[in-house]
Amino acid sequence: MEYGKELARLSAAIEGADAVVVGAGAGLSTAAGFTYAGERFERLFGDFIAKYGFRDMYTAGFFAFPTLEEQWAFWSRHIWCNRYDSAPKDTYGKLVRLLAGKVAFAITTNVDHQFQLAGWPKERLFYTQGDYGLWQCSVPCHAATYDNYDVVKRMVEEQRDMRVPSELVPTCPKCGSPMAMNLRADGTFVEDAGWHAAAERYRSFLEAHQEGKVLYLELGVGGNTPAIIKYPFWRYVNANSDATYACVNFGEAWAPPEISDRSILLDADIDAVFDRLLEGRG
DSSP states (O other), rough: OOOOHHHHHHHHHHHSSSSEEEHHHHHHHHTTTOSSHHHHHHHHHHHOOOOOOOOOHHHHOOOSSHHHHHHHHHHHHHHHIIISOOOOSSSHHHHHHHHTTSEEEEEEEEOOOOOHHHOOOOGGGGEEEEEEEEEEEESSSSOOOEHHHHHHHHHHOOOOBBBBBGSSOOOBBTOOOOEEEOOOOTOOOOOOOOHHHHHHHHHHHHHSSSSSSSSEOOOOOOOOTTTTHHHHHHHHHHOOOTOOEEEEOOOOOOOOGGGGGGEEEEOHHHHHHHHHHHHHTT
């Protein structure tokens, strides 16, 4: 599709939508500058790279470190730079401004909290895969999560030689087992009360907007977990003849033939697309 034409169609679809459902994947955070490899990774994790030959933050997160002190030295840096530091680009803020005044809800597989940091209302947000800012029991012995900001800050400040002080290694307040990240990596992921409340709000929003001019705006969703955002969006659009599917994803923008006539596809950088859309508003 011709870029300018699709951009104009997306602008019109946003303007005319009765409701917007945003589905955000890793590509949105990548567009905001949260790259997991290359210069940023080398600058932040040079010592770990030199010792273990890591190639990117994502795969390094699965490494079995020899001690918990070393594991949390790595993870505290990972959390800090991808959760508590500001994004290099204001991509999420641009999305908030782009949809200002619209009835909208966002579902995301990202765990970096950037929607809320940009001012997106918490009550219109569903983080399906967890949050870098939360810990849980690794067993888990109970379904609760814990804010980690204060301890992670100390870990980053006090670590030496790729180790945090032993007294900072987190343990479960109930059973004493090691704490783990609240990330959906396996069957131990904790869906706490906040997670279930957000899931219910999302379900209610979808139910309330099954008809009318609904825009399903998919941003940077790849093929790792298509059943969470991509496939449902296609089904919702197919079921509602007034709905529109829009996909902005560098290298992966496409739609099935059943909804091709109501699909807007932009194979482009998400941040650049937001800039163009905001510029078009004068």
